[in-house]
Amino acid sequence: MNLESALGERSESKCELCSATDTLQVYEVPQSPESASDQDKNILLCATCLDNIYTENSDPNHWRCLNESMWTPVPGVQVMAWRILNSIKEQGWPQDLLEMLYLEDDVKAWAEADSSEDEADVEPTLDSNGAILNAGDTVTLIKDLVVKGANFTAKRGTVVKNISLTDNPRHIEGRVNSTRIVLVSAFLKKA
Numbered sequence: 001m002n003l004e005s006a007l008g009e010r011s012e013s014k015c016e017l018c019s020a021t022d023t024l025q026v027y028e029v030p031q032s033p034e035s036a037s038d039q040d041k042n043i044l045l046c047a048t049c050l051d052n053i054y055t056e057n058s059d060p061n062h063w064r065c066l067n068e069s070m071w072t073p074v075p076g077v078q079v080m081a082w083r084i085l086n087s088i089k090e091q092g093w094p095q096d097l098l099e100m101l102y103l104e105d106d107v108k109a110w111a112e113a114d115s116s117e118d119e120a121d122v123e124p125t126l127d128s129n130g131a132i133l134n135a136g137d138t139v140t141l142i143k144d145l146v147v148k149g150a151n152f153t154a155k156r157g158t159v160v161k162n163i164s165l166t167d168n169p170r171h172i173e174g175r176v177n178s179t180r181i182v183l184v185s186a187f188l189k190k191a
């Protein structure tokens with residue numbers, strides 16, 4: 001039996017968060033433990049739930065469905081319910097549900113594993129000296145860098161003005177030879 005039919009059987013072909021039956025898709029719970037089986041790592045979700053997850057809860061009230069689905073025995077669904085409720089708890093009502101939602105220790109650790117991602121977001125971008133780089137800063141290259149795909153070498157000492165930060169704290173973007181490129185922050189010095 002393939003994964004989708006196994007999940008369909010488990011969920012009775014319903015979205016495992018809101019019980020909708022249309023356009024169901026397999027969704028892999030982020031930051032799943034390596035040891036978890038595919039059936040544990042994946043849950044079946046409808047398009048509305050997926051859309052809400054990808055748009056960071058643009059419709060928090062849709063998640064009132066968790067009032068029921070959080071009582072599932074399926075750990076991956078418990079993890080998603082806990083994470084979603086946590087991310088919208090300032091709405092008030094999710095906080096009440098969170099207080100009722102009991103997770104086994106290993107499931108709780110799995111649910112919390114996701115927050116490390118948020119911390120990475122706020123991790124500062126540092127230059128070679130450990131100085132914090134901000135958008136708009138001017139930096140100098142401290143070594144020659146071959147720019148992949150652009151076919152030139154950005155020379156040591158090149159000044160890059162008005163940099164932008166990226167999602168990755170180890171990378172910035174800037175314009176060199178009028179080409180916008182990604183630079184490794186460890187090879188830069190704040191000017």
Ligand SMILES: [Zn+2]
Nearest residue numbers: 015018046049
């Ligand atoms: Zn759904």
